[in-house]
Amino acid sequence: MLIPAQRIWSALSDEVAKLQVQFADSDVDGSAVMAISNGLRLLRNREAGGVAALRVQCDGLDGVLAQLEVMLGTAGSNVMDDLRKLRTQLDVARAQTALPGIEAAWLAALGRLQALMARVNQGGSLAPGAKKAVARILTDWETAHMSAQGAASACSGDDAGATQIDAQKLEAYLRDRFDEPALRVTSFRPLAGGFGKQTILFDVAGEALSGAFVMRRDMSERPSVEGDCHRTRDEYPVLRAMRARGFPAPEALWVDTAHRLLPGGDFIVMRCSPGKLSxxxxxxxxxxxxxxxxxxxxxxxxxxxxxxxxxxxxxxxxxxxxxxxxxxxxxxxxxxxxxxxxxxxxxxxxxxxxxxxxxxxxxxxxxxxxxxxxxxxxxxxxxxxxxxxxxxxxxxxxxxxxxxxxxxxxxxxxxxxxxxxxxxxxxxxxxxxxxxxxxxxxxxxxxxxxxxxxxxxxxxxxxxxxxxxxxxxxxxxxxxxxxxxxxxxxxxxxxx
CATH class of the missing domain: 3.90.1200.10 (Aminoglycoside phosphotransferase (APH), C-terminal lobe)
Structure with a gap:
């Protein structure tokens, strides 16, 4: 099974997001967590975009060069020849089928455009207003191009934070459920392991609810394996029935299939059973x-x-x-x-x-x-x-x-x-x-x-x-x- 690299990078970014709450400076530019998060985003976007994304960039630059041909007409025949050669070079770049090849051709085209603009600056044939207009065209294009490399991609999972549960979101949910504004979540720990469900241990101090609890949450609205009790809404009545018959099943308190304050999968909340896994x-x-x-x-x-x-x-x-x-x-x-x-x-x-x-x-x-x-x-x-x-x-x-x-x-x-x-x-x-x-x-x-x-x-x-x-x-x-x-x-x- 070949897992696409962008899926690995997307999930890595989600794991880093979970760790950020543990570091006070995680949202500060230059911090280690921020550097890792940004690096993963750049790698993921490069993988997700690939050759197609660079071809789009080539198309965008080709449109800019077409505008420059009109504006630099007075800069001399050499400048016009270089612009035409540059557009031909972009055609060659777009024909590449491998990412390293198109990247190399793209960088070469950028270098040629930079050298061209340096010659235009030295030539003195353009009026100040024309130079300003050329600079504006290139600035608008280049800044958009650079920002796109660090933007959240459609497949990036950067919106995963909306469905991630943290202590603050859980506390708000429980306060609303029990109508108890003073209720507090005093500890919160997602557990590693388990491939079908997300498990979170948490402690609560309150009048309506107090003690140690476990949340068992569906990873998605549609489980990978249907049937049996793979949905928590089906597992819940089994837990209740088994415990009522004296079997050592966890004490399931409630199942929530609405959870408007906690978007994502449905979940069961249980009292934490004593003991350890072996x-x-x-x-x-x-x-x-x-x-x-x-x-x-x-x-x-x-x-x-x-x-x-x-x-x-x-x-x-x-x-x-x-x-x-x-x-x-x-x-x-x-x-x-x-x-x-x-x-x-x-x-x-x-x-x-x-x-x-x-x-x-x-x-x-x-x-x-x-x-x-x-x-x-x-x-x-x-x-x-x-x-x-x-x-x-x-x-x-x-x-x-x-x-x-x-x-x-x-x-x-x-x-x-x-x-x-x-x-x-x-x-x-x-x-x-x-x-x-x-x-x-x-x-x-x-x-x-x-x-x-x-x-x-x-x-x-x-x-x-x-x-x-x-x-x-x-x-x-x-x-x-x-x-x-x-x-x-x-x-x-x-x-x-």
């Missing part, structure tokens, strides 16, 4: 509790033996009345095919390998007996909060759906398996009411875990490449995450 989707980064094996087994057994989540109503394609009536095999086949078709229909970066692996998946869907279970869909260290040895919260329910409980087991095997005693975990899981799973079924869902992640990563990275998302971290997906996901999926298929 790793990423690829595995553990810190020491995990010795009790993790038992904790995971009990948590999944609790989830998979719950009664159908009918109280959320007709929420998604699988969390609906009809979804709970399907067989496990039908749930799996429908879920895989839905994402496959979504991938093909959505704006994506072609991946023949990924499509080939989808073919294997659709040909090998397991059809285990039994009703579907409630699935989290994204179990892993990136979504577990631990407080000491206790699993304090399971985060991010955007992949929640009804299906074969072996799907969650396969995903856990991929994300957590290396850090736990798998045989002991399964023994505890079965003792808690879960069902055993055979090796072929587990392998299928391990492949699916990698393929689903590769699909989401492809769609997210394509959103960034095309300009529908501005988060710079999406640029790493095509060179790091996607190749690893696809290689791991194919290795498991080869084992089969």
């Amino acid at each position: 790793g990423s989707v690829f595995g553990v980064r810190a020491q995990v509790p010795e009790s993790l094996t038992v904790t995971l087994a009990d948590t999944m057994a609790h989830l998979h033996t719950m009664a159908p989540l009918v109280d959320v109503g007709e929420l998604t394609d699988s969390l609906c009345a009809e979804g709970w009536k399907r067989s496990r095999g039908a749930c799996t086949a429908r879920y895989v095919r839905n994402l496959y078709e979504l991938y093909l229909q959505a704006e994506h970066t072609p991946s023949p390998a990924l499509v080939a692996i989808y073919g294997w998946l659709l040909d090998n869907v397991p059809d285990r007996k039994g009703p579907p279970s409630m699935l989290h869909g994204d179990f892993g260290f990136h979504n577990f909060l631990f407080e000491g040895d206790r699993l304090s919260a399971v985060l991010d329910w955007e992949f929640a759906h009804a299906g074969d409980p072996a799907e969650d087991l396969g995903y856990v095997h991929v994300t957590v398996g290396a850090a736990i005693d798998w045989a002991r975990m399964m023994e505890r899981y079965v003792a808690g009411g879960g069902e055993p799973v055979d090796d072929d079924t587990l392998r299928f869902f391990r492949v699916w875990a990698y393929v689903r992640n590769a699909t989401g990563a492809n769609l997210h990275a394509t959103m960034f490449s095309s300009g529908r998302a501005d988060d710079l971290k999406l640029a790493i997906l095509p060179v790091s995450h996607i190749p690893q996901f696809i290689r791991c999926a194919q290795a498991l298929i080869d084992e089969a």
Whole structure:
């Protein structure tokens, strides 16, 4: 996947804008932050404009030269000859197809025009009024040309600040929501990580609202992956329902789909759950509790033996009345095919390998007996909060759906398996009411875990490449995450 350079530079500029609030002199000419911001803008505009922009500049200068031919008619035949040669030189420049070539020809034309004006100044054949008029024409053209190099381009993302949330905007929003002018946001910290949502930690001191909170915000009005609960408005009722059933889900307070004072994506506000993350989707980064094996087994057994989540109503394609009536095999086949078709229909970066692996998946869907279970869909260290040895919260329910409980087991095997005693975990899981799973079924869902992640990563990275998302971290997906996901999926298929 080739991500256009202007997308990288645009996102870099947005990241610099986020940092500016941390530096007192960030808006002062000559400051380091201002210098970086200006440099990125110049680089981005050069990349975005390219050869076409310089051809436009050549056209503009050609029009200026046409005016000068009329005004410098009394300056002598040599001057007129040089003007005609200069216009011919611009024709040569416009014919260039590579940026370095047209830039070199452009600079040479500017140098020739400068030398010409120096000779006109020395010649003394122009009246003072004519010299003044010539100077005005050249000044108007040249200053406009130079300013354009530093202007915000249409694809630059310089209007991203309108949708960026900072402490002041959040405070104004909360004061308005709770009609409490004295309410204060006392800390504000956007979190790194996460590719589908923006996460912000903040503290509030007020009468109507006080304490530590989390905002989970859609990155755009249209998510890269539809279905499941990828929109916060769909994730919110699932969080509420799971917590009401005693599951360690975060306490979701409200979802806002209007947020007139905070333009951008919809968001959920939750109370901050205690604990810390111990790793990423690829595995553990810190020491995990010795009790993790038992904790995971009990948590999944609790989830998979719950009664159908009918109280959320007709929420998604699988969390609906009809979804709970399907067989496990039908749930799996429908879920895989839905994402496959979504991938093909959505704006994506072609991946023949990924499509080939989808073919294997659709040909090998397991059809285990039994009703579907409630699935989290994204179990892993990136979504577990631990407080000491206790699993304090399971985060991010955007992949929640009804299906074969072996799907969650396969995903856990991929994300957590290396850090736990798998045989002991399964023994505890079965003792808690879960069902055993055979090796072929587990392998299928391990492949699916990698393929689903590769699909989401492809769609997210394509959103960034095309300009529908501005988060710079999406640029790493095509060179790091996607190749690893696809290689791991194919290795498991080869084992089969």
